[in-house]
Amino acid sequence: MNSSPTSSPQTTRASVPTIHASRYLQQLCKHWAHKFETEFDSTQGRICLPLGEARLTATPDALVIDLTATNAANMTTFQEVVVSHIERFAFREQLCFVWE
Template sequence: MPQSRAVVPTPHASRYLQQLCKHWAHRFDTTFTDSDGRIALPLGETRLKASTDALTIDLTAEDAANLSGLRDVVVRHVDRFAFRETLRYEWTEAAPGAREAKEPSQ
C-alpha cells in the first residue's frame, strides 16, 4: 500500500490534530489524544502526531490515486483550521512494501 508523510512545522500541532479528529469523528472511525490521532477515511488511513513544533501526518491508501486524493483532503482541512498561518507540507512517499522487512537473498 502506498504511504506518504509530511512533517509540518507549527507551534499549534496539537490544536490542529484535535480539530481535525473532532471534525471527522461524527462520520468516520476516529481516535485521538492531544498528541496522537487516527482517522479511517474511505480513501485511506490518516495518522497524526503532534509535537511542540510540528504536526506529522502519515497517510496510507490502497493505491496511488487514493493516496493523492487523501493527501488533498487532509491538507484542505488542516489549512482551514490553520487559517491564521501558512503551513508548509513537504511530502515524502514510500513505495509499496518499502516498510516491510525483506528476506535476505542467498
C-alpha cells in the same frame, strides 16, 4: 494473477512546522469523528477514511502526518483532502506541507 502498482496500499509522510500541532490534530479528528472511525488525544490521532488511514502526531514544533492510502491512485486526492481541512483550521498561519 498480476498485481498492478495502483492496487496496493501506499504511504507518505509530511512534517508540517507549527506550534499549534496539537490543536490542529484534535480539530481534524473531532471534525471527522461524526463520519469516520477516529481515535485521538492531544498528541496522537488516527482517522479511518474511505481513501485510507491518517495517523497524526503532534510534537512541540510540528504536526507529523502519516497517510496510508488504499491504493496509489488515491494518494494525491487523500493528501489534498487532509491538507485542505488542516488549512481551514490553520487560517491564521501559512503552513508548509512537504510529502516524502
